[in-house]
Amino acid sequence: MRASQCIVVARRSLTTSSSSSSRSVFGRQEKQPGIECHRQAASRFSSSVVSDYIAAEESLSSDAVAAELHSFDPGSSEKTKKKRRPLYVAATRQHVGKTTTSLALLSGLQKRVGKVGFMKPVGQQSLRVREDGSSQLIAVDKDAVLVKQHFNLDHLMYKHMSPVLIPKGYTKDYIDKKITQNEQRHLLRVAHQQIAAASDVVVCEGTGHVAVGSVVDASNAEVAALLGAKMVLVANGGLGNALDELELNKVFCDKFGVDIAGVIINKVLPDKYEQTKYYLTTALRERWGMDSPLLGLIPDRPFLGCPAIADMERLFAGSHLVSGQEHRYRHYTVQEINLVATSLEVFLRNIRQVDSNRTLYVSDASRSDILLGFLMEAQQRGSDWEAAMIVTGCDECPVPQHVLDMAKSSKDLPPILLAPDSTAEVMKNLHRYTPKLNFEDNHRVKTAITHYEDYIDFDLLLERLSVDDEDKSKISSS
Helix, strand or coil: CCHHHHHHHHHHCCCCCCCCCCHHHCCCCCCCCCHHHHHHHHCCCCCHHHHHHHHHHHHCCHHHHHHHHCCCCCCCCCCCCCCECCEEEEECCCCCCHHHHHHHHHHHHHHHHCCEEEECCEECCEEEEECCCCCCEEEEEHHHHHHHHHHCCCCCCHHHHCCEECCCCHHHHHHCCCCCHHHHHHHHHHHHHHHHHCCCEEEEEEEEECCCCHHHCCCHHHHHHHHCCEEEEEEECCCHHHHHHHHHHHHHHHHCCCCEEEEEEEEECHHHHHHHHHHHHHHHHHHHCCCCCEEEEEECCHHHHCCEHHHHHHHCCCCEEEECHHHCCCECCHHHEEECCCCHHHHHHHHHHCCCCCCEEEEECCCHHHHHHHHHHHHHHCCCCCCEEEEECCCCCCCCHHHHHHHHHCCCCCCEEECCCCHHHHHHHHHHCCCCCCCCCHHHHHHHHHHHHCCECHHHHHHHHECCHHHHHHHHHC
């Protein structure tokens, strides 16, 4: 087994899996991770994989490891014959559409260059999955699972797509030096090597804004510098706030020598599209010296930010969907939420008079008459009725068993979600909640990709990812 393979194989066995880099990645030779550190980690495990990992480290000099890690050619496929730097997608803050942008980039690049690789270098929220051909469950960032399954990236392995996870307690372990910076670097670089060798271009999705992860020396800017990637910054529409946030994040990129490939602006108001495009292009050109700083300008589509019933199940811990499971990916806007605070008679009259066929009703569990009225109306309307109901406060006031039996036994009922939270908590959280894409909500994922992809300039992006003489100099010195 090659040394780099041993390092990556050990990744899931060591509790020290994490990410990082440092500015010194350019212009300074990295030191080999201490063998003693790996011995201490290995003492906590009986796996022979860890022993192979240490033996491989001992058998190679620092120069040999560095040479192997730098030996990959990310653009050496027969189809393209071009060298391209990795693309690193980072946001200016939370909830600006970074994952959606990454999915659209992957889709568009697949149609233009062949095999596309994906990495979530540093992840936080994870799922447990199995590698192909393996019975062992491993923890992988949820976005890596979404991308691999949606795009059928069979040429990649989960352990390479999600080399570093930061669970609870990781930061304290890093500060206490139970996890080292060099270990993080090896995990990231070897994983990237494997993905780049199997792909024509690599897309890396960051976590939050460019400084997220700094406490463990694994900020998006540091990791992008480590991998020699070019950065795409994603921001929300507008002028003042967008420019302020872009400037702030670019300063941090500049600190680590990260090149900006361009900017993608999301959620642009359609009636201000041309105005936003003109002023942002003009302002960024003057400040950043880029001829065409905007790679994409995406009009707002509210549906993409609407939660589905499945999102609400995750939002309200301890909730239970008693009917309409086949409609759990039906989405509702904030405007379609209706708090029931009337008599049963008024409620039924309003249901029959409402213009929309799709409404999410919220009612307290103490109002079993409202739930029964909803069930009877649903039986009359049939499967074409796209309403749903959240019943709140179910811990303090359980729904009567005969009502639950009716909901569970009836066919073609709309979704009815029982939530333990109070009505006030449910309404507050529904209005504040920003749903995230997940691999099970295929309709929303496809809609997002289709919407975003048409507004991104892929030709300009590929031109900026091409390796020139200056890039070769940077890569060779890293």
